[in-house]
Amino acid sequence: MGLERLLLASIVAMSIFPRMLLNLANSEKIFPEAEGPTAESSDELWLRSGPPPRVVDVDDYGAEANGCNDTEAFLAAWREACNASDYRSVFLVPEGKTYLLTPVSFRGPCRASSITAMIKGTLEAPSNRSVWLDHDLQDWITFEGIDRLRVLGGGTLNGNGQQWWINSCKFNTSMPCVTGPTALYFRRCTHLIVEDLEVRDSMQMHVAIAYSWKVLISKLFITAPGWSPNTDGIHVSNSKEVSISDCSISTGDDCISIVTGSMFVRVTDIFCGPGHGISIGSLGANSSWAHVSDVLVEKATLLGTTNGVRIKTWQGGHGYAERITFQDISMNNVTNPIIIDQNYCDSKKRCDEQESAVAVRDIRYRNIHGTSASKVAVSFICSGAVRCDGILVQDIYLVGEGRYATCSYTNATIVQLGYSFPFCSAEM
Numbered sequence: 001m002g003l004e005r006l007l008l009a010s011i012v013a014m015s016i017f018p019r020m021l022l023n024l025a026n027s028e029k030i031f032p033e034a035e036g037p038t039a040e041s042s043d044e045l046w047l048r049s050g051p052p053p054r055v056v057d058v059d060d061y062g063a064e065a066n067g068c069n070d071t072e073a074f075l076a077a078w079r080e081a082c083n084a085s086d087y088r089s090v091f092l093v094p095e096g097k098t099y100l101l102t103p104v105s106f107r108g109p110c111r112a113s114s115i116t117a118m119i120k121g122t123l124e125a126p127s128n129r130s131v132w133l134d135h136d137l138q139d140w141i142t143f144e145g146i147d148r149l150r151v152l153g154g155g156t157l158n159g160n161g162q163q164w165w166i167n168s169c170k171f172n173t174s175m176p177c178v179t180g181p182t183a184l185y186f187r188r189c190t191h192l193i194v195e196d197l198e199v200r201d202s203m204q205m206h207v208a209i210a211y212s213w214k215v216l217i218s219k220l221f222i223t224a225p226g227w228s229p230n231t232d233g234i235h236v237s238n239s240k241e242v243s244i245s246d247c248s249i250s251t252g253d254d255c256i257s258i259v260t261g262s263m264f265v266r267v268t269d270i271f272c273g274p275g276h277g278i279s280i281g282s283l284g285a286n287s288s289w290a291h292v293s294d295v296l297v298e299k300a301t302l303l304g305t306t307n308g309v310r311i312k313t314w315q316g317g318h319g320y321a322e323r324i325t326f327q328d329i330s331m332n333n334v335t336n337p338i339i340i341d342q343n344y345c346d347s348k349k350r351c352d353e354q355e356s357a358v359a360v361r362d363i364r365y366r367n368i369h370g371t372s373a374s375k376v377a378v379s380f381i382c383s384g385a386v387r388c389d390g391i392l393v394q395d396i397y398l399v400g401e402g403r404y405a406t407c408s409y410t411n412a413t414i415v416q417l418g419y420s421f422p423f424c425s426a427e428m
């Protein structure tokens with residue numbers, strides 16, 4: 001790497017830096033260090049005060065844990081926990097037992113001032129796909145429209161997704177493409193805490209958060225085989241103020257995916273692999289409008305994933321992905337460690353170049369180290385229609401496995417600060 005190039009880079013950097021600095025200062029304000037933990041501890045303080053909560057044990061409502069359908073018993077217990085009083089309640093799934101649950105929705109609004117779903121035992125999904133397909137059902141376990149819900153307890157949710165994977169059109173191209181259930185779905189929940197659970201072998205996505213606000217997710221252990229198609233770990237859409245921390249995710253698709261309508265999302269202390277990495281998007285499919293902003297991804301370790309940190313948008317979309325920071329990340333044998341792809345195309349049909357694109361701007365990559373399994377360590381492929389603007393690359397050190405790695409970009413404005421290896425150059 002030439003000294004002149006470095007010098008040139010710092011001159012370019014200095015002229016743009018004040019604006020960047022301003023943005024960085026903003027991002028500190030946007031993600032105050034204490035926000036997550038404070039919200040949690042004040043919640044807990046409030047929960048611990050007063051008399052003990054009312055405990056509703058699913059076994060007292062007829063759950064048998066003997067391989068028969070326990071869904072009705074769970075729903076009866078939920079009605080009790082939700083509406084028996086305006087006091088706080090605990091919905092208890094006892095330890096050491098395995099319950100079979102068919103697709104089920106636990107709904108609010110509830111009279112209870114707060115509900116803790118204490119899942120200590122194991123919940124199993126039916127392995128037969130016709131349970132969903134014959135009745136046109138979606139998802140497996142849904143919590144919907146609830147304020148002040150906590151789901152925790154150290155238990156396991158097993159999606160038994162094998163039949164979905166082998167019949168997927170991604171696995172067997174002669175099969176029709178059908179959308180499979182998400183194992184654990186939260187929709188329209190506010191002040192939601194999800195922690196200390198194992199979610200495994202989902203039919204498709206493991207955990208999804210949609211139309212929710214003030215969400216704290218931590219200590220989730222998510223696993224599925226690396227070949228299982230579309231088994232995202234945690235999927236966030238249309239949600240605000242979401243914190244995801246201390247999770248270990250090993251699946252066949254994105255460890256974490258953040259899609260349209262998501263703002264103020266903080267992802268920290270994540271182990272990811274195998275899988276497709278941590279993704280913003282895909283955005284803008286079918287010419288749709290998309291918006292993701294103010295995302296911070298930090299302290300992640302990625303091992304053997306196909307992508308590291310990725311922003312993916314389809315041709316022809318509208319809207320924007322902006323103010324996104326990836327920092328303090330370790331890559332180990334990751335095929336595409338850093339990537340922006342504005343020509344994303346996950347379709348059997350070819351995706352032609354179009355006039356519009358989801359704008360990608362103010363994206364920062366800082367302190368990202370490790371190894372790339374491919375020659376291309378960093379790639380910013382932007383569209384001619386809407387260039388990527390304000391990409392900051394700072395203190396990057398990525399090497400190929402036994403060879404040099406490259407950083408290249410097209411249709412993007414890049415600022416390189418600190419040490420940057422490989423140095424980024426425009427692709428001709």
Ligand SMILES: *[C@@H]1O[C@H](CO)[C@@H](O)[C@H](O)[C@H]1NC(C)=O
Binds near residue numbers: 069070102131
């Ligand atoms: C299981 O129980 C639920 C609730 O009663 C019912 O809706 C569903 O059809 C049952 N499923 C099977 C496969 O028995």
Ligand SMILES: *[C@@H]1O[C@H](CO)[C@@H](O)[C@H](O)[C@H]1NC(C)=O
Binds near residue numbers: 079111
């Ligand atoms: C609880 O009560 C509210 C208000 O009456 C009602 O809308 C809701 O459906 C009830 N939830 C359950 C689970 O019974």
Ligand SMILES: *[C@@H]1O[C@H](CO)[C@@H](O)[C@H](O)[C@H]1NC(C)=O
Binds near residue numbers: 128129131
């Ligand atoms: C799945 O359920 C359907 C309908 O109940 C039944 O016809 C089929 O034999 C079941 N498949 C397996 C593999 O058990």
Ligand SMILES: *[C@@H]1O[C@H](CO)[C@@H](O)[C@H](O)[C@H]1NC(C)=O
Binds near residue numbers: 174175
């Ligand atoms: C793919 O599906 C077809 C049609 O159901 C089936 O005949 C074939 O054995 C499947 N292939 C694999 C690899 O499972």
Ligand SMILES: *[C@@H]1O[C@H](CO)[C@@H](O)[C@H](O)[C@H]1NC(C)=O
Binds near residue numbers: 285286
């Ligand atoms: C785009 O639209 C087509 C046709 O309506 C639909 O089949 C496809 O699933 C959509 N794709 C996405 C990614 O939403």
Ligand SMILES: *[C@@H]1O[C@H](CO)[C@@H](O)[C@H](O)[C@H]1NC(C)=O
Binds near residue numbers: 304333
């Ligand atoms: C790196 O990953 C590739 C597949 O992406 C694999 O073939 C190779 O063995 C891995 N190397 C190491 C050192 O783990």
Ligand SMILES: *[C@@H]1O[C@H](CO)[C@@H](O)[C@H](O)[C@H]1NC(C)=O
Binds near residue numbers: 382383384385411
């Ligand atoms: C970059 O933009 C030009 C038009 O400005 C376009 O011809 C070219 O295909 C774009 N590059 C890529 C990789 O999309």
